Amino acid sequence: MRIGMVTEGGYPYVRGTTGLWCDRLVRGLGQHEFDVYALSRTARQEDAGRFRLPGNVDRVRTAPAWSPPEALPTPRHGRRARRRFAEYYAELAAAVCAAGPSGAAVPGESGAQGSAARAGADRAAARGDGSAPGAAPWRAAGAAGPPEAGCGAGGDAAGAEADRFAGALYGLAAFARDEGAPAELLRSDLAVRALERACRTPGALRPARTARVTDLLAVVGDIERVLRPLSFDWYGDRDLGGVDICHAASGGAAVLPGLLARYLAGVPLLLTEYEVALRDQYLAAPGASAPVRALGAAFHGRLAVEAYRQAACITPGNAHVRRWQERCGAQRAKLRTVHPGIDASPFAEVGESGDAGEPGTLVWVGHIEPGKDLVSLLHAFSDIRRAEPGARLRIIGGPAPEPGAAEYAAHCKALAAQLFPDEAEDRHTAGENPVSFEEPAGPGPAHRAQVYAAGSVVVLPSVVEGFPVGLVEAMFAGSATVSTDVGAVVEAIGGTGLVVPPRNPRAFAEACVSLLRNPSRRALLGAAARARALELFSAEQNVLAFDGIYLDIAAQCPAPRLSAAGVPARSRPFAVPAEAHIPxxxxxxxxxxxxxxxxxxxxxxxxxxxxxxxxxxxxxxxxxxxxxxRASTASSPVPAPSHDSSTAPASSLTPAPPAGSPPEASAPEAPVxxxxxxxxxxxxxxxxVGAARAEALEEGTVRAEAARRRTAPRAEPALPGRPRAEAGAARRAAR
Structure with a gap:
C-alpha cells in the first residue's frame, strides 16, 4: 500500500527527534511505498543533510516551518474573501480563548469537571453525534465529507468548544482550497483584531484578558506557524489525497496535514507520539509572558483534541504519553502502545561479553540540559565518595541545542570543581578530579556501547524525561542502572534496575553504593535488563507492530473515494473484500x-x-x-441389522421382488x-434406496440361513451295513 508519512523536524533530515525510528520503519517495510512530507524547523537542520533514502520512498516534499511567510506564494484576496477569512478566524480565536468551568482551557481541566468532559466526549463518540452548533462553518464550506465528531453538543461545553474549533479549522481549509493560500492573512491585522476581540470577550481565559499587543502578535505568529500547511499544495490525488494511509510521526504542526487530508479526501490518519507536543508546549518558552503561554497552550490543546478525535489509530510510545493522550480526550479504543524500536546489533558484542567494566565507575550519557538534573547527581556523588573513596563519575556528552543548555553545562563544571578538588595519590603525581566531563568519541551507537561497557553502573538522575532511550541502550549493553522515577523510566526498566524518587541525592547515592559493593547483583540485573530490552524494545517488534496497524486501518477504511472531479479515485486495498462480489x-x-x-x-x-x-x-x-x-429414514423398509441373530424373527425380513415384476414407480414419459x-x-x-434395500435384504438372508443351521436338530449318521440288513428283513416279511 501507499503510506504518506508527515514529519516535523525529523526524517528525512539527519538531525531531529523522529529521524532514526522513521528510517528504520521505512527500511523495514520494503513491501509498502512511502511518500515523505517533511517540515524543517531550522536552517541548520536543512544544512546538516538527509538520510540516504531506500528504494521504496517514491517522493519527498519539504517545506520550511522557520522561514517567514513572505517566502510562500500568496494570492491577492478580495474584500469578500477577506470577510470570509475573518469569520473563520474569529471562530477559531473564540474557541481558543474560551475557558472551561474551572477558568482554564478545557483540554487542561482537572478534577471532576475534566472527567465529566471526557465522559461526555466518549458518549458522543459512541453515538457519532456531529450536531454541535460550532460545526456549521465546515458544513457550509462544502467539504468532501464531514469529520468524525468526537464530542457532541448535548449541553457539554467541552464538546461544543471542540466542535467550534474544528468547524473553524476546516472552514479555513475550505477557504484555502477555494480562495488560495491564506499565509498572508494569518499574520494580518485581521487575525490580530479577531484574537483581541476574543480575549476581551466575557468568559475568556483569565490570563488572556490582560494580553497586550506584543502578546497578541506573538500568539498570532505561533498560530500562523502551525497553520502554515494550509498554504501547501500537498492534498491532491497525486499527493496526500491519493495515499492509502497518512502517518503523522508526531503531534503539533505535523498532524495538521493529516487532518486536512482526511477532511478533503477522506484519507485515514495514524498518529504516533513518542513525545507529547502539548507537554513540550507547556514547558517551552519559560521567559514568555503569562498570556502568551496560556493562549499557546490552549491552541495546541485544541489541536491535540481534534487530532485525537479524527485519528483512526493513535500509537503512544509509552504509558506516560498514553496518560497525556487520555487526559486530552483520546478514546481508549483507538490507543495502541508501540514502543520505539532501537537497533540492538551495535550492543550485541558488549552485551554478550559479560565484562563487568571498570570497578567503581559511574557513567552518565546524554545531552546536558536542566531537565537531566546533573546538579543532584554531583551532590549524590559526594555522598558516594564518602562511602566509596575510589569511585569515579564520567559525564559523557555536550550541551543540548536548546537555549540555556550551554550555561547550565558551565555551571555543572564549576560545581564539580568546587565539590571535588583535584586529588593525587602521592606528592609526586599530578592531581586528578574524580568527575570528568568528556565529549563523545564519535557519533553512532557503537561508540556509546563501548562507553556503557566501561562503567560499572549507568545512572540517570533526570527530573523530566519522556522515553529514556539512553537507559534502554544501557539495557541492551547489559549494564546495571540506577534511575529516577520520571516519565516512562519505570515502564522501560521494569524490575531490572534500581529506581529512586527524583531530586533525592541521598537515596540516589545509597542505590549506587549498594550496586558498587555487590558485583554479582550487578551482573544479574544487567543480564535481566538485556533480556527485557531484546523482548520489548528491538527494532523488529516496532516494524512488525506498525505493519499490522497499517493492515488493520486499510481493512477498516470505507469504499473507494471520489476525486475532486467526481470520478472514482484509485481503489484502496481491502476496501471491498472478495466475499462482496458473491450475490x-x-x-x-x-x-x-x-x-x-x-x-x-x-x-x-x-x-x-x-x-x-x-x-x-x-x-x-x-x-x-x-x-x-429423519422421518424418511424411520419409514424406510430397510431394517436395522440385529447383533443377536438368534432372536430375530424370519418374518421381519422383506422378500426380494420377483425378477419380472414392474417397478414401483415409473418416470414421466416426457418431463418438462x-x-x-x-x-x-x-x-x-x-x-x-433400491441398492440399499437389496444389500440389507441379502445380508438378512445370509444371517437367517446361518441361524437356521445352528438351531436345526442334528441327524444321526447312517451305518455302512444297515441298509442291507433292512432289505433282508423286508424280503423275509414279504414271504
Whole structure:
C-alpha cells in the first residue's frame, strides 16, 4: 500500500527527534511505498543533510516551518474573501480563548469537571453525534465529507468548544482550497483584531484578558506557524489525497496535514507520539509572558483534541504519553502502545561479553540540559565518595541545542570543581578530579556501547524525561542502572534496575553504593535488563507492530473515494473484500436448473447443512429439511441389522421382488425441460434406496440361513451295513 508519512523536524533530515525510528520503519517495510512530507524547523537542520533514502520512498516534499511567510506564494484576496477569512478566524480565536468551568482551557481541566468532559466526549463518540452548533462553518464550506465528531453538543461545553474549533479549522481549509493560500492573512491585522476581540470577550481565559499587543502578535505568529500547511499544495490525488494511509510521526504542526487530508479526501490518519507536543508546549518558552503561554497552550490543546478525535489509530510510545493522550480526550479504543524500536546489533558484542567494566565507575550519557538534573547527581556523588573513596563519575556528552543548555553545562563544571578538588595519590603525581566531563568519541551507537561497557553502573538522575532511550541502550549493553522515577523510566526498566524518587541525592547515592559493593547483583540485573530490552524494545517488534496497524486501518477504511472531479479515485486495498462480489442468494441460486446451459458447479465449502439433502420426487426440501430427513429414514423398509441373530424373527425380513415384476414407480414419459433436473435427482435417489434395500435384504438372508443351521436338530449318521440288513428283513416279511 501507499503510506504518506508527515514529519516535523525529523526524517528525512539527519538531525531531529523522529529521524532514526522513521528510517528504520521505512527500511523495514520494503513491501509498502512511502511518500515523505517533511517540515524543517531550522536552517541548520536543512544544512546538516538527509538520510540516504531506500528504494521504496517514491517522493519527498519539504517545506520550511522557520522561514517567514513572505517566502510562500500568496494570492491577492478580495474584500469578500477577506470577510470570509475573518469569520473563520474569529471562530477559531473564540474557541481558543474560551475557558472551561474551572477558568482554564478545557483540554487542561482537572478534577471532576475534566472527567465529566471526557465522559461526555466518549458518549458522543459512541453515538457519532456531529450536531454541535460550532460545526456549521465546515458544513457550509462544502467539504468532501464531514469529520468524525468526537464530542457532541448535548449541553457539554467541552464538546461544543471542540466542535467550534474544528468547524473553524476546516472552514479555513475550505477557504484555502477555494480562495488560495491564506499565509498572508494569518499574520494580518485581521487575525490580530479577531484574537483581541476574543480575549476581551466575557468568559475568556483569565490570563488572556490582560494580553497586550506584543502578546497578541506573538500568539498570532505561533498560530500562523502551525497553520502554515494550509498554504501547501500537498492534498491532491497525486499527493496526500491519493495515499492509502497518512502517518503523522508526531503531534503539533505535523498532524495538521493529516487532518486536512482526511477532511478533503477522506484519507485515514495514524498518529504516533513518542513525545507529547502539548507537554513540550507547556514547558517551552519559560521567559514568555503569562498570556502568551496560556493562549499557546490552549491552541495546541485544541489541536491535540481534534487530532485525537479524527485519528483512526493513535500509537503512544509509552504509558506516560498514553496518560497525556487520555487526559486530552483520546478514546481508549483507538490507543495502541508501540514502543520505539532501537537497533540492538551495535550492543550485541558488549552485551554478550559479560565484562563487568571498570570497578567503581559511574557513567552518565546524554545531552546536558536542566531537565537531566546533573546538579543532584554531583551532590549524590559526594555522598558516594564518602562511602566509596575510589569511585569515579564520567559525564559523557555536550550541551543540548536548546537555549540555556550551554550555561547550565558551565555551571555543572564549576560545581564539580568546587565539590571535588583535584586529588593525587602521592606528592609526586599530578592531581586528578574524580568527575570528568568528556565529549563523545564519535557519533553512532557503537561508540556509546563501548562507553556503557566501561562503567560499572549507568545512572540517570533526570527530573523530566519522556522515553529514556539512553537507559534502554544501557539495557541492551547489559549494564546495571540506577534511575529516577520520571516519565516512562519505570515502564522501560521494569524490575531490572534500581529506581529512586527524583531530586533525592541521598537515596540516589545509597542505590549506587549498594550496586558498587555487590558485583554479582550487578551482573544479574544487567543480564535481566538485556533480556527485557531484546523482548520489548528491538527494532523488529516496532516494524512488525506498525505493519499490522497499517493492515488493520486499510481493512477498516470505507469504499473507494471520489476525486475532486467526481470520478472514482484509485481503489484502496481491502476496501471491498472478495466475499462482496458473491450475490447474497448465490447458494440457493446454484440449485436452480435453467434450460439455458449446464448447471453451474457448486464447491463443497458453499454447501450449507440443508443443502446436503438431495431433493426427492416431491421437489426441493423445505426449511424443515432435517426433520423430514429423519422421518424418511424411520419409514424406510430397510431394517436395522440385529447383533443377536438368534432372536430375530424370519418374518421381519422383506422378500426380494420377483425378477419380472414392474417397478414401483415409473418416470414421466416426457418431463418438462424445467423439471428435468428434479426428475434426474429423483431417479438417482430411487436407485440409491433400491441398492440399499437389496444389500440389507441379502445380508438378512445370509444371517437367517446361518441361524437356521445352528438351531436345526442334528441327524444321526447312517451305518455302512444297515441298509442291507433292512432289505433282508423286508424280503423275509414279504414271504
Amino acid at each position: 447474497a442468494d448465490w447458494p440457493r441460486r446454484a440449485l436452480t436448473r435453467t434450460p439455458q446451459g449446464p448447471t453451474p458447479h457448486r464447491p463443497s465449502w458453499a454447501r450449507g447443512p440443508a443443502d446436503s439433502i438431495e431433493p426427492l420426487e416431491g421437489g426441493e426440501p423445505e426449511e424443515g429439511g432435517e426433520p423430514e430427513r 425441460p424445467a423439471e428435468a433436473g428434479r426428475a434426474a435427482a429423483a431417479r438417482v435417489q430411487a436407485a440409491r
